[in-house]
Amino acid sequence: MxxxxxxxxxxxxxxxxxxxxxxxxxxxxxxxxxxxxxxxxxxxxxxxxxxxxxxxxxxxxxxxxxxxxxxxxxxxxxxxxxxxxxxxxxxxxxxxxxxxxxxxxxxxxxxxxxxxxxxxxxxxxxxxxxxxxxxxxxxxxxxxxxxxxxxxxxxxxxxxxxxxxxxxxxxxxxxxxxxxxxxxxxxxxxxxxxxxxxxxxxxDIREAELIKYANNAFLASKVSLVNELGNIAREYDADAYEVLEAVGLDDRISERFMRSGLGWGGSCFPKDVNALRAGAREQGYDPDLLDAAVAVNDEQPRRLVGLLADHVDLEGARIAVLGLSFKPGTDDIRKSRALDVIEYLADRGADIVAYDPVAIENVRPEYPEIEYADSAEGALEGADGAVVATDWPEFDDLSFEGMARSVVVDGRRIEVDEDALEVYEGLTW
Ligand SMILES: NC(=O)C1=CN([C@@H]2O[C@H](COP(=O)(O)OP(=O)(O)OC[C@H]3O[C@@H](n4cnc5c(N)ncnc54)[C@H](O)[C@@H]3O)[C@@H](O)[C@H]2O)C=CC1
Ligand SMILES: O=C(O)[C@H]1O[C@H](OP(=O)(O)OP(=O)(O)OC[C@H]2O[C@@H](n3ccc(=O)[nH]c3=O)[C@H](O)[C@@H]2O)[C@H](O)[C@@H](O)[C@@H]1O
Known part of the structure; x- marks a missing residue:
């Protein structure tokens, strides 16, 4: 055809x-x-x-x-x-x-x-x-x-x-x-x-249009729920990943889209959830649950930077940001949670050095004032702290040697030898 x-x-x-x-x-x-x-x-x-x-x-x-x-x-x-x-x-x-x-x-x-x-x-x-x-x-x-x-x-x-x-x-x-x-x-x-x-x-056409929004609203809300449960798990000193893995064994729930952490970004979930919220309001319905999903999502990057600040005085500190794309496998940075992390770190006076395997050239024009490294190791060299913002597989089992202080705050649950670090904090576990 x-x-x-x-x-x-x-x-x-x-x-x-x-x-x-x-x-x-x-x-x-x-x-x-x-x-x-x-x-x-x-x-x-x-x-x-x-x-x-x-x-x-x-x-x-x-x-x-x-x-x-x-x-x-x-x-x-x-x-x-x-x-x-x-x-x-x-x-x-x-x-x-x-x-x-x-x-x-x-x-x-x-x-x-x-x-x-x-x-x-x-x-x-x-x-x-x-x-x-x-x-x-x-x-x-x-x-x-x-x-x-x-x-x-x-x-x-x-x-x-x-x-x-x-x-x-x-x-x-x-x-x-x-x-x-x-x-x-x-x-x-x-x-x-x-x-x-x-x-x-x-x-029919109308249902097809709504199926798409319902699909994205469901998945985004699922991740927000998972993040809220992760935040609660952390307060109880429980491991949200173990908890949610067990929850996902119920096939009414499924184990997919159960990764808690920094939240959802990208060119679709944020704009689609917002369009559905605005559309629903226009139709006379208040979408309280979707509003809450967005509110939980908006808080996660701030919580991550707050966790780092519990261990490092961020004013003038050299902080490595690992991962810039909104998720691994893409160079797309639209509504990437990593960019919110950069904003909050900058607000607190941190000197940021960022690394991503493919997305640096997309971020550089938006943030020309921060430093960029050619490798994760390069970003970590001499850093007073590090945040993991995107779960690129190459960050698994990374050696954090070379940091001035090995304080690592993880928003995505990478594989880490925690015992080798001075501080390792997971955002939701
Ligand atoms: N990116 C994704 O993963 C998914 C996106 N969608 C939806 O698909 C639609 C497209 O999304 P993306 O491909 O991500 O957008 P995009 O922004 O990556 O691409 C859109 C393209 O359209 C071109 N364009 C703009 N105005 C034009 C015009 N008047 N005539 C011809 N070309 C024009 C732009 O130059 C751009 O290359 C959106 O509604 C999005 O919500 C749906 C599922 C997945
Ligand atoms: O409408 C769209 O454009 C697309 O939006 C999403 O796809 P995408 O945004 O490419 O990526 P996802 O894999 O869904 O991830 C979205 C965000 O959620 C986050 N996420 C995803 C899963 C999870 O368990 N935890 C989690 O935090 C990711 O890190 C990412 O920031 C949907 O998954 C696609 O089905 C849909 O077609």
Whole structure:
């Protein structure tokens, strides 16, 4: 099938490379010329395991990128993988979606063949049918159902494991308003939905939109609950990891997403939970539990720095920050908890030296005043204290030799020889 994908960020690039892998002809439509050039040169514009080799294999044959929306006319289906950021008040900002839908609608004007537009971006219920659909209709001059169709197909991939998550998901959700749209999506996803391990959910557009938010709200709240239980466990001098491992054996709860510590960051949980909170309020409902999940999450970095301050006078102290990305396996620093830790350390006058295996160049422009090291060992050299902000596997069994004082405060539960350290404090254990 001929597929176009509007927006070639983490989702759009991954979906494009994977659909090309499944045998489709894929076109990325992207406004950033550097990304277009990278894809056409066979290079991955982002750091994501398994992506570079797929782009290298398909670029120039079944995978192509362009800045021209007009090329969407030559495809049968277009996925909108555009950003849906939060506004300053936390609500969902649809400006980019509107702009993308307008450009696509114009490109599809007077197209003779049928075309399906699939919203893959995370959007609140009603967006696909009440915002994207009408824009497409007015810009293309074609009524929905008259050769032009819309659908909603939320994406559940995680950064760092995006390719594997897309190709081997637990579930795929098709939100459609017609059998034709559903049949097209089935054909496109055939090898994925034929897997025994993948559940296919076929529902209406509104439910598909909400399934995505409910999924993220559930997971983010689960981690906040786990963090609250971890904070309580610490007060009782109990090990939250042992407690929650046992709790997770109950298959109504599951052992996944049970790692307590510094909390959730990234480009999705924070903005999606906030969009759902704002949306719920707009509908007249106060989402008290989601408010609490955010409040617990906001406190964890402050608690981590407070723990360090119990052992080290932070004013003028050299503090190593290990890990900058919002989670291991990615160079994405959006809403990374490590950045909150840096802010709180800086507020208390600490001299910060930071290290991350892949994210330093993304952080440097935002924090040019702090020092960056080439290795964890380099960051620790001569430091008066260290905080672990991201659980990169290379931090496991790290030797903390070379520190002026081996005071280590761990927000992510890495493997540590505690006896070799002057002080080792876990945030939630
Ligand atoms: N990052 C993730 O792990 C996941 C993200 N999502 C959702 O998918 C959507 C996209 O997210 P990401 O890929 O992370 O965003 P992103 O910010 O990484 O990428 C978006 C891309 O769209 C491009 N763009 C912006 N305006 C454009 C326009 N008018 N025309 C063409 N291209 C344009 C940008 O240059 C950028 O390359 C969001 O709604 C997000 O919530 C859903 C599941 C996972
Ligand atoms: O909508 C999205 O964009 C995506 O958001 C999350 O994926 P992602 O943000 O890439 O990463 P996660 O692995 O979910 O981690 C999110 C945050 O929670 C934290 N976390 C996760 C799990 C855990 O047990 N403990 C914990 O603190 C991580 O450190 C990270 O900061 C969801 O897991 C994906 O299903 C979803 O598609």
């Amino acid at each position: 001929n597929v176009s994908i509007v927006g070639s960020g983490y989702v759009g690039t991954t979906v494009a490379a994977c659909l090309a892998d499944l045998g489709h002809d894929v076109l990325n439509i992207e406004i950033d010329e550097d990304i277009v050039e990278a894809i056409n040169a066979g290079e991955a514009p982002i750091h994501e395991s398994g992506l570079a080799e797929r782009i290298a294999e398909h670029a120039g044959t079944s995978l192509r990128a362009t800045t021209e929306y007009g090329d969407a006319r030559d495809t049968d289906v277009t996925f909108l993988c555009l950003p849906t950021p939060q506004s300053e008040d936390g609500s969902l900002d649809l400006a980019i979606m509107r702009a993308g839908a307008e450009s696509l609608g114009r490109a599809l004007a007077d197209k003779d063949d049928d075309h399906l537009v699939v919203v893959k971006s995370t959007v609140l219920p009603g967006t696909t049918e009440d915002v994207v659909g009408p824009i497409l209709e007015s810009e293309s001059g074609t009524q929905l159902g008259d050769g032009l169709e819309i659908a909603m197909n939320p994406e559940f991939l995680r950064m760092g494991t995006a390719v594997g998550d897309f190709l081997e998901p637990d579930k795929v959700v098709f939100g459609t308003a017609s059998d034709g749209a559903d049949a097209t999506l089935r054909e496109l996803y055939a090898p994925i939905i034929e897997r025994e391990e993948t559940d296919l959910v076929e529902t």
